[in-house]
Amino acid sequence: MKTISENNKETHKLAQEVIENLEQGDNLILLRGELGAGKTTFSQGVLKYLEAEEPFTSPTFVIIKDYQIDFKNKKGVRFERVYHLDCYRVDSAGLLDLGWEDIIKDEKNLVLVEWPEKITEILPKKYLKINFEVLGENKREIEVENKQ
Ligand SMILES: Nc1ncnc2c1ncn2[C@@H]1O[C@H](COP(=O)(O)OP(=O)(O)OP(=O)(O)O)[C@@H](O)[C@H]1O
Numbered sequence: 001m002k003t004i005s006e007n008n009k010e011t012h013k014l015a016q017e018v019i020e021n022l023e024q025g026d027n028l029i030l031l032r033g034e035l036g037a038g039k040t041t042f043s044q045g046v047l048k049y050l051e052a053e054e055p056f057t058s059p060t061f062v063i064i065k066d067y068q069i070d071f072k073n074k075k076g077v078r079f080e081r082v083y084h085l086d087c088y089r090v091d092s093a094g095l096l097d098l099g100w101e102d103i104i105k106d107e108k109n110l111v112l113v114e115w116p117e118k119i120t121e122i123l124p125k126k127y128l129k130i131n132f133e134v135l136g137e138n139k140r141e142i143e144v145e146n147k148q
């Protein structure tokens with residue numbers, strides 16, 4: 001599915017739709033796109049919708065930020081924690097050291113990953129991929145792809 005977003009609000013709305021359409025076991029979302037494409041903005045839309053506790057600062061320097069939540073989507077899929085990762089400054093070995101395996105194996109964890117290109121060796125087979133393409137100052141093409 002491809003959509004055009006003209007501003008942050010539209011990207012947040014798309015984030016809500018993605019969350020509402022997750023099926024049981026869809027707990028890993030990969031966010032791809034160049035610097036400034038909107039990966040963090042999308043993640044902030046997710047965090048807001050799940051009523052995580054602010055501030056939703058980018059995990060650029062800490063690599064992993066996690067938030068306790070209690071959310072159930074319309075399909076009955078429940079999440080108790082959100083992990084927001086920015087892998088720009090890490091590699092597969094580094095992320096394994098930070099507990100990657102334990103984070104993704106629990107279906108109650110929703111895991112959002114910016115820069116998944118940095119950790120291709122340790123990605124599982126099943127994930128949802130979202131591609132962000134910059135078309136203009138505020139215009140983004142956002143494509144949601146399901147891989148399993
Ligand atoms: N339609 C839009 N959707 C998302 N962001 C937009 C849109 N229009 C403008 N922006 C702006 O583009 C910027 C996107 O920055 P953001 O931090 O989300 O990018 P990023 O993909 O996470 O980059 P990085 O790789 O550096 O982490 C923000 O300043 C945001 O306000």
Ligand SMILES: [Mg+2]
Pocket residue numbers: 039040041058086114
């Ligand atoms: Mg970012």
